[in-house]
Amino acid sequence: MKEQDEGLKRFVGPLGLAANIINIIVGAGIFVIPAIVAENMGATSIVAYLFCGILIGLIMLCFAEAGSKVTTTGGGFAYVEAAFGKYPGFIVAIIAITGSLLAGGTVANALVDILSNTFPVFENGVVRILFFALVFFGLAFINILGIKQGIGMVKTITLLKLSPLLLLIIVGWKNVDFANLVWESAPTISEIGATSLFLIFAFQGGETGLVIGGEIKNPKKTVPKGVFIAIVTVLILYMLIQGVAQGVLGDSLANYTEAPLAEVGNVIFGPIGFSILFTGAAISMFGYFIGDLLNSPRLFFALSKDKVLPAPILEKIHSKFKTPYVAILLYATIGFLIASFGGFKTLINIASAAILLVYLGVALSVIQLRRKNKTAPEEFEIPGGITIPILACIIILYLLSHLDSKQQIGILMYIVGLSIIYWIIEKIPRTKS
Numbered sequence: 001m002k003e004q005d006e007g008l009k010r011f012v013g014p015l016g017l018a019a020n021i022i023n024i025i026v027g028a029g030i031f032v033i034p035a036i037v038a039e040n041m042g043a044t045s046i047v048a049y050l051f052c053g054i055l056i057g058l059i060m061l062c063f064a065e066a067g068s069k070v071t072t073t074g075g076g077f078a079y080v081e082a083a084f085g086k087y088p089g090f091i092v093a094i095i096a097i098t099g100s101l102l103a104g105g106t107v108a109n110a111l112v113d114i115l116s117n118t119f120p121v122f123e124n125g126v127v128r129i130l131f132f133a134l135v136f137f138g139l140a141f142i143n144i145l146g147i148k149q150g151i152g153m154v155k156t157i158t159l160l161k162l163s164p165l166l167l168l169i170i171v172g173w174k175n176v177d178f179a180n181l182v183w184e185s186a187p188t189i190s191e192i193g194a195t196s197l198f199l200i201f202a203f204q205g206g207e208t209g210l211v212i213g214g215e216i217k218n219p220k221k222t223v224p225k226g227v228f229i230a231i232v233t234v235l236i237l238y239m240l241i242q243g244v245a246q247g248v249l250g251d252s253l254a255n256y257t258e259a260p261l262a263e264v265g266n267v268i269f270g271p272i273g274f275s276i277l278f279t280g281a282a283i284s285m286f287g288y289f290i291g292d293l294l295n296s297p298r299l300f301f302a303l304s305k306d307k308v309l310p311a312p313i314l315e316k317i318h319s320k321f322k323t324p325y326v327a328i329l330l331y332a333t334i335g336f337l338i339a340s341f342g343g344f345k346t347l348i349n350i351a352s353a354a355i356l357l358v359y360l361g362v363a364l365s366v367i368q369l370r371r372k373n374k375t376a377p378e379e380f381e382i383p384g385g386i387t388i389p390i391l392a393c394i395i396i397l398y399l400l401s402h403l404d405s406k407q408q409i410g411i412l413m414y415i416v417g418l419s420i421i422y423w424i425i426e427k428i429p430r431t432k433s
Contacts, residue, residue: 012216017226018233023158023291024205025234030165031261031281033202034245039254040195043180044187045242048195053235055196056203058392060227061382062363063206067223068380069369071216075295076358077302083365083372090308090422091415092361093299095354100296101331104289105338108132111285114278132339135286139293140332144318144325157287162237164280168261169240172268176247197402202238204355206230224380297331298324310428353403354411356396363392 012020037045066079076096081089112131116122122131206227216222245253245264256263259281265273301324304314318325366382366389382388403411 012222014222014225014229017216017222018229019158020291020294021206021226021230022233023161023287024295025203025230026158026161026165026237026284030202030238030241031259031277031284032257033199034242035254035257035260037195037199037242038246038251038260039257040198041187041191042184042251042254043246044183044191045195045246046239047187048192048199049235049239049242051192052196052199052203053231053238055200055392055395056206057231057235058388058395059359059363060206060231062359062366062389062392064224064227065366065380065382066362066369067227068220069373071219075299076362077299079365079369080358080361081306081308083368084361086306086308087419087422088361089306090303091418092358093303093308094418094421095414096358097296097299097331099355100292101335101338104292104335105341107285107288108135108335108339111135111282111289114282114285129340132336135289136293136332136336136339139289140297140328143293143297143328144323145321157283157290161280161284161287164265164276164283165237165241165261168265168268168277169237169244172244172248172264175268176244177250178247180247180250181243193398193402197399200399203234220379292335293328293332297328300324300327300330308425310425353400353407354414356400357411357415360393360396363389363396 034045037048041048063076063079066083067075070078070082077089077093080092109128112122112128115131121127216226241261245260248264248267249256249260253260259278262274262277262281265277267273269276300309300314303309304311304327314324314327314330316326317323367386370381370386400408
C-alpha cells in the first residue's frame with residue numbers, strides 16, 4: 001500500500017517507536033504483579049511470563065505486518081478499517097479510546113495516592129484536581145509542540161522508569177536464594193491458563209504505541225523493527241524481575257501484594273531501596289501518562305479524518321507544530337474529568353477485557369489485507385502464511401472464553417451500545433467539505 005501523507009511530520013524511528021511501546025506496556029503493573037503471579041504459581045511463575053510473552057509476540061507480529069501495510073494514523077483502528085470498513089474500525093477505535101481514558105483516570109488517582117504517602121497535601125481534594133490539571137494539560141501542551149518533543153520525553157521517561165528495575169535486577173542477583181527458584185512440581189495447563197488470563201494484561205499496550213503511524217519514518221521497516229525490539233525487551237525484563245523477586249523473597253513474595261518490588265528493594269538496599277522502588281512506581285505511572293497523551297489523541301484525529309466521527313474540527317493540524325492539537329486537547333480534557341471524578345474500576349475491567357477484541361480484529365485484518373492486496377517487496381510479511389494470525393485468533397478466543405459471565409455480558413452490551421451510536425452517527429447528514 002502507498003504511504004499516505006496526512007500533513008504530519010514523520011519523525012519517529014525504530015528506537016523511538018520501541019521506547020514508545022515499552023513505555024506504554026511497562027506501566028505501574030510490573031511493580032505489583034510479581035506478588036499476584038507468585039501467589040498463583042510460586043516458583044513456576046516464569047512459565048506464565050514466557051507463555052504470555054509468546055502470545056503477545058504473535059499478536060504484535062500481526063500488528064507489525066498490518067502496520068507496514070497501513071501507514072496512516074490510528075494503529076489497530078486504521079488496520080481494521082482498511083481491511084473491513086468503517087463500522088468494525090469504529091468499534092475498535094472507541095474500545096481503545098475508552099479503555100485508555102478509564103485506565104488513565106485510575107492511574108492518575110493511583111499516582112496521587114502514592115504521592116500522598118510522602119506529601120499529605122495531596123490528600124486535599126482541590127490539590128488533587130489541580131495536580132490532575134497540571135499533568136493532563138501540561139503533557140498535552142508538550143505534545144502539541146511537536147512529535148519530536150513528545151517522543152523525546154517518552155525516551156527520557158522510559159529510561160527513568162527502567163533504571164530502578166534494571167538496578168534491582170543487576171544488584172539483586174547477589175541476594176537471590178536459588179532454592180526459592182526450584183520447582184516442586186511442574187505447573188498444570190489450568191494453572192498456566194488461569195494465571196495467563198490475568199498476566200496477559202500486563203503485556204498489553206503495545207498497540208497504543210502504533211497509533212502514531214502517520215508520524216513514523218519509513219513505517220514499512222520501522223514498525224516491525226520497533227515492535228520486535230520492544231516485545232523482546234519487555235519479555236526479558238519481566239522474567240528477570242520475577243526471578244529476582246521470587247529468588248529474594250521466596251514464598252513470602254505473595255504476601256506483599258501492594259508493593260512487592262519495593263519490599264525486594266528494602267531487602268537488597270535497605271530503607272533507601274524501598275524509597276527508590278516506590279519512587280520508580282510513581283515515575284512509571286507518570287510515564288504512562290506521557291505515552292498515553294502522545295498516542296491516544298491520534299485516534300480522535302484518525303476517526304474524524306476518515307469521517308467516522310462527524311467532527312471535522314478534530315482533523316485540525318497546528319499550522320506551526322504540525323500536530324493534531326484539537327484532538328490532543330479534547331483527549332486531555334476528558335482524561336482530566338475522568339481522573340477528577342475517579343473510580344470506574346468495573347468499567348476498566350470491561351475495557352481491559354474488550355481490548356482482546358481489538359487484537360482479534362487486527363489478527364483477522366492481516367488475513368483480509370493479504371487477500372485484498374498483494375504484499376509489496378518493501379512491506380513486512382509474517383513468515384508461514386496465515387498460520388500466526390490464525391493461531392493468534394485461537395489464543396485470543398481461548399482467553400476470552402475464560403472471562404466470567406458478567407464480563408462477557410458487559411462486553412456484548414458495550415458493543416451493542418457502540419453499534420447503536422454508530423448507526424445514529426451514520427444517519428446524521430454530512431456536509432460537503
